[in-house]
Amino acid sequence: MDVLSGPVAGVFRAPDVDYHAFAPELVLVAVLVAVLVVDLVLEGRGRRLVGGLAGIGLLAAMVPVLTLAVDGANRSMVGGAYVVDDFALVFKGLFLIAGYVTMLLSSDYLADDDYYEGEYYFLLLSSVLGMMVMASSRDLISIFVALELLSIPAYMLAGWRKRDLKGNEATLKYYLLGVFATGVMLYGMSLIFGITGETVLTEIGSKLQGPGASLPLVSLGIVFVIVGFAFKISAVPFHSWAPDTYEGAPTPITAFLSVASKAGGFVALMQLVFIGFLGRDDVWQPMFWVLAALTMTVGNLIALRQTNIVRMLAYSSVAQAGYMLLPFAVAGDLAKGPGAAMGPMTTYLLIYAAMNLGAFALVLAVARKTRSGEIASYGGLFEYAPGLTVLMSIFVFALAGIPPLGGWYGKLVVFKTLLDANTPWAIVLGVIAAVNSVIALYYYASVAREMWMRPVPDGDTTPVRVPAGLTAALSLCAVATVVIGVYPQVVARFGDLAVFSLLP
Amino acid sequence: MSVDYSWYLFLGAALFTIGAYGLLIRRNPLVMFMCIELMLNAVNLTFVTFSRMLNDIGGQVVVFFVLVVAAAEVVVGLGILVSILRRRPSATVDDISALKG
Amino acid sequence: MSELLRAYLTVVVFLAAAGMLVGVSLGMGRLLRPKRPSAQKAMTYESGVDPVGSIFGQSQVRYYIFALLFVMFDVEAVFIFPWALGLEVYGVFGLVEMTIFIVILALGLLYAWRKGVLRWV
Numbered sequence: 133m134d135v136l137s138g139p140v141a142g143v144f145r146a147p148d149v150d151y152h153a154f155a156p157e158l159v160l161v162a163v164l165v166a167v168l169v170v171d172l173v174l175e176g177r178g179r180r181l182v183g184g185l186a187g188i189g190l191l192a193a194m195v196p197v198l199t200l201a202v203d204g205a206n207r208s209m210v211g212g213a214y215v216v217d218d219f220a221l222v223f224k225g226l227f228l229i230a231g232y233v234t235m236l237l238s239s240d241y242l243a244d245d246d247y248y249e250g251e252y253y254f255l256l257l258s259s260v261l262g263m264m265v266m267a268s269s270r271d272l273i274s275i276f277v278a279l280e281l282l283s284i285p286a287y288m289l290a291g292w293r294k295r296d297l298k299g300n301e302a303t304l305k306y307y308l309l310g311v312f313a314t315g316v317m318l319y320g321m322s323l324i325f326g327i328t329g330e331t332v333l334t335e336i337g338s339k340l341q342g343p344g345a346s347l348p349l350v351s352l353g354i355v356f357v358i359v360g361f362a363f364k365i366s367a368v369p370f371h372s373w374a375p376d377t378y379e380g381a382p383t384p385i386t387a388f389l390s391v392a393s394k395a396g397g398f399v400a401l402m403q404l405v406f407i408g409f410l411g412r413d414d415v416w417q418p419m420f421w422v423l424a425a426l427t428m429t430v431g432n433l434i435a436l437r438q439t440n441i442v443r444m445l446a447y448s449s450v451a452q453a454g455y456m457l458l459p460f461a462v463a464g465d466l467a468k469g470p471g472a473a474m475g476p477m478t479t480y481l482l483i484y485a486a487m488n489l490g491a492f493a494l495v496l497a498v499a500r501k502t503r504s505g506e507i508a509s510y511g512g513l514f515e516y517a518p519g520l521t522v523l524m525s526i527f528v529f530a531l532a533g534i535p536p537l538g539g540w541y542g543k544l545v546v547f548k549t550l551l552d553a554n555t556p557w558a559i560v561l562g563v564i565a566a567v568n569s570v571i572a573l574y575y576y577a578s579v580a581r582e583m584w585m586r587p588v589p590d591g592d593t594t595p596v597r598v599p600a601g602l603t604a605a606l607s608l609c610a611v612a613t614v615v616i617g618v619y620p621q622v623v624a625r626f627g628d629l630a631v632f633s634l635l636p
Numbered sequence: 637m638s639v640d641y642s643w644y645l646f647l648g649a650a651l652f653t654i655g656a657y658g659l660l661i662r663r664n665p666l667v668m669f670m671c672i673e674l675m676l677n678a679v680n681l682t683f684v685t686f687s688r689m690l691n692d693i694g695g696q697v698v699v700f701f702v703l704v705v706a707a708a709e710v711v712v713g714l715g716i717l718v719s720i721l722r723r724r725p726s727a728t729v730d731d732i733s734a735l736k737g
Numbered sequence: 738m739s740e741l742l743r744a745y746l747t748v749v750v751f752l753a754a755a756g757m758l759v760g761v762s763l764g765m766g767r768l769l770r771p772k773r774p775s776a777q778k779a780m781t782y783e784s785g786v787d788p789v790g791s792i793f794g795q796s797q798v799r800y801y802i803f804a805l806l807f808v809m810f811d812v813e814a815v816f817i818f819p820w821a822l823g824l825e826v827y828g829v830f831g832l833v834e835m836t837i838f839i840v841i842l843a844l845g846l847l848y849a850w851r852k853g854v855l856r857w858v
Contacts, residue, residue: 144823146830168844172851273698280705284712291716300720307713308668312659314709315675318702319652322679322695326645326686331694639741700815707812711805718801 153207153216155196156224157264163189164257171250179250183239186253190232190260197224212332213271218629222478223267223399226485230392231260233489236605237384237496244500245293245382252292255285256388263396270407272321272331275400279317279364282396283310286389290381302380309363309373317360323353324408333408341411351415357404358419364397367457368426371450378446383499386442387492390449391485398456398481405460406471413464420460425561428454428568435575440505441495444575448531449488451572454565456480458546461561462553471631476549479627480542483530483616487538490609491527493602494520501596507579512588517596521583523610530613532576533569538613541620543569545627644685652678665717669710676706802854813842 151158163186171182200207206217234256242252262282269275287310291303325331327350328339340350359370366374378386405416431451438444459473466472495505497520502509514521530537550562598606616623655674662668680699687695781788820827820835827834849855 144826144828144830146828165841165844168848172848175851273701276698277701277705280709284709287712287716291719294719295723297723300716300723303716304665304720307716308659308665308672311672311709311713312656312675315652315655315672315679318676318679319682322648322682322686322698325683325695325698326689329686329690329692329694331698639744704812704815707808711809714801714805 147210150207150209152196152200152203153209153214155200156193156228157261159193159196160189160257160261160264163192164254164261167250167254167257171254174250179243182250182253183235183242186257187232187235189257190228190235193264194225194228197221197228201225210271212334213274214268215270216268219402219474219478219631220267222482222626222630223395224264226395226482227260227263227267227392230388230395230485230489231256231263233493233605233608234384234388234392236601236608237387237493238382239601240599241382241384241496252289255289259283259285259289259388260392263392263399266396267399269400270333270403272325272333272336275404276314276318276321279314279396279400282393283314283364286385286393289385290377290389292382292385296380298380299382300380302377305373306377306381309370313360313363313370316356320353320356320358320360323349323356327353333403336408337410340409345411350412354409354412354415355419358401358416361397361401361404362423365394365401365453365456366450367423367453368430368450371427371431374450375443375446378449379440379442379505383442383492383496386446387489387496390446390492391488394449394453395481395485398477401460402474402477406463406474410470413470417461417464420457420463421557421561424454424457424461425564426454427451427457428565432568432571432575436571438575439507441507441510441579442505444507444579445488445491445495448572448575451568452484452488452531454568455543455546456484458561458565459549462550462555462558465553465555465558466549467552472552473549475624475627475631476542476545478630479545479623482623482626483538483542483613486609486612486616487527487530490523490606490613491531493605493609494524494527497596497598497602497606498524500598501594507582508586508589510579510582511586512593513583515588516593520596520598523606524583525580526610526613528576528579530617532573534573536614536617538616541616541623544620545624641685641689644681648678648682648685650678651675651681665720669713669717672713673706673710676702806849806854810842810846 167182167186167189170185174181200216201218201221204218206215208215235253238252238256259282262278262280262285265274266278266282269278287303287307290306291299293299324336327347328336330336330339339345363370363373378390381389409416428451431447431449431454435444435447435451438447456477459476463470463473498510498513498517499505510524513524526537530539533539533543547562547565550558550565652675655671655676655678658671658674659668662671680702683695683698683702687693687699816838817835820831824831
């Protein structure tokens with residue numbers, strides 16, 4: 133905090149700003165401002181232009197991410213509060229791509245709706261910007277600001293259809309629980325600040341390994357912070373907003389929330405737990421154990437009895453968050469140190485992003501014809517849309533974890549972490565996870581059965597017309613899902629990168 | 637002549653608890669927003685107290701950010717609420733229950 | 738008496754003094770002033786204009802938008818104060834930073850203006 137203590141000491145040295153390190157965020161801010169201004173000047177007449185500008189902006193922000201990755205140096209700024217390393221870059225890439233795919237999904241959806249407003253893209257870009265900042269935040273203040281920057285636009289996007297009752301309800305529930313979670317997290321942060329006197333995570337980490345770290349107040353702070361983020365990643369019992377918000381929000385936003393927003397929460401948790409709270413695994417490890425076990429089981433059991441595809445995918449994404457929490461629950465027992473749990477989590481998140489975005493893209497494509505979200509409306513899809521049927525089968529079986537489609541590798545690395553830990557608790561958790569995978573297969577397969585074996589419900593077999601943007605998004609996700617399944621080394625490499633740069 | 641710091645921390649904890657409890661049991665969206673404010677200001681009080689205790693300006697900087705971001709958050713919330721109440725006057729949270737399952 | 742209670746004793750004395758001041762001045766007025774009540778005097782004071790409707794009438798939803806805008810821009814000013822205090826210390830760097838900040842804020846105002854929020858209909 134030398135910027136702020138400057139005037140007190142009577143000297144002020146302008147901080148050296150590493151513009152290369154900030155370039156992805158700066159590009160995004162410039163595009164964001166441009167989108168707002170262009171939309172204001174054209175007053176909604178240039179909808180294609182605004183959408184195109186936003187899409188190009190997301191791709192343009194990818195360029196500095198790549199140059200930074202090639203450069204490879206770890207850049208630490210503002211006294212260690214903002215760090216650009218491989219971990220940050222892997223996730224910045226993920227957020228930009230997820231944002232771009234959401235953009236592809238949105239363009240035709242918005243054009244069909246009478247809700248078009250230029251602010252849609254502005255808000256989406258703001259939320260992506262928040263996630264980009266989150267990936268680099270290594271300080272309590274910047275984590276809080278990033279969390280709010282990614283959440284506040286998301287509240288508005290969830291309620292985009294403001295004349296729709298379900299949309300209203302979606303946004304109100306999301307907002308109230310989101311703000312509640314923020315309050316709980318902040319209170320936890322205030323306790324941790326009070327005990328350690330630091331806001332930078334590395335400093336908190338070293339203080340929490342010294343004397344005074346075992347105070348009950350520290351444990352309370354850690355629990356509060358984790359509970360705050362458990363809302364964000366929709367872990368049971370803090371998941372109640374997720375299915376309602378997912379159903380009421382516009383489907384592209386649902387895809388965005390279930391992938392990017394959830395990944396944002398995981399990124400924050402990884403940074404907090406593996407840097408800040410590293411020495412206190414006695415507090416967070418049992419907590420994550422319970423969260424993971426509950427999240428998997430409850431998510432899968434409720435998903436079984438859903439009749440609406442979006443709600444089913446919502447509960448499925450709750451359950452998937454449970455699998456992603458598994459490495460947290462055993463991190464303290466790993467021989468290579470807790471940080472070794474980050475690789476599997478990153479790998480799983482990347483794979484999950486591809487298959488879940490794909491599944492929601494497909495729901496969008498089918499809903500263009502059937503105008504329904506019921507699983508029954510998928511009956512006989514193979515008869516009139518064989519291409520979409522094959523794609524949907526790829527995505528649901530990938531989510532279920534059937535080789536050789538992407539999902540199996542994510543499950544493999546997560547189970548391998550449990551075996552590496554090799555404690556009784558880890559084995560019990562492994563058994564719970566295995567049982568859950570079998571339960572999950574049932575409801576994923578029921579979608580496939582509906583598509584391949586059931587008759588068309590209303591006998592209408594006109595082919596589904598899929599617009600170009602949606603086709604691009606679908607192919608991108610399908611290719612990623614299949615390629616990752618066949619050559620898992622691709623994502624495993626990213627997973628490894630994300631680990632080593634963060635370990636001290 | 638000064639009051640012991642722990643009293644401020646207790647006050648902060650009490651305000652936070654009242655806010656959290658109110659948010660969970662009240663059904664009027666406006667009252668729920670007030671409870672949110674109560675929680676966030678309890679956090680601010682705790683930060684400022686710790687900041688004084690530790691003689692570290694960092695805690696007060698956090699309060700600046702919390703203040704501003706909380707204002708933005710509540711403005712968005714009120715905007716959402718106004719748009720809902722325009723369609724359905726005098727709605728409580730229990731009335732807004734089209735989504736279940 | 739503990740240190741804490743002693744500290745609050747001053748507060749109690751001040752409270753008593755304040756209560757007495759109000760009581761004495763109002764009581765004196767009551768004793769001295771002439772008393773001629775009329776219906777007009779009981780009316781709500783609306784800056785000389787005859788009041789319309791009940792005092793519990795709801796205000797228009799439009800006030801909300803103005804209030805929300807005000808809260809937003811008012812609170813953002815919190816970042817300008819520390820800079821203003823150390824204006825010379827921060828020099829050109831601070832000036833550039835703050836200009837960017839204010840330009841982005843102004844963009845928000847521009848947005849509100851173009852959306853017609855500032856116009857009273």
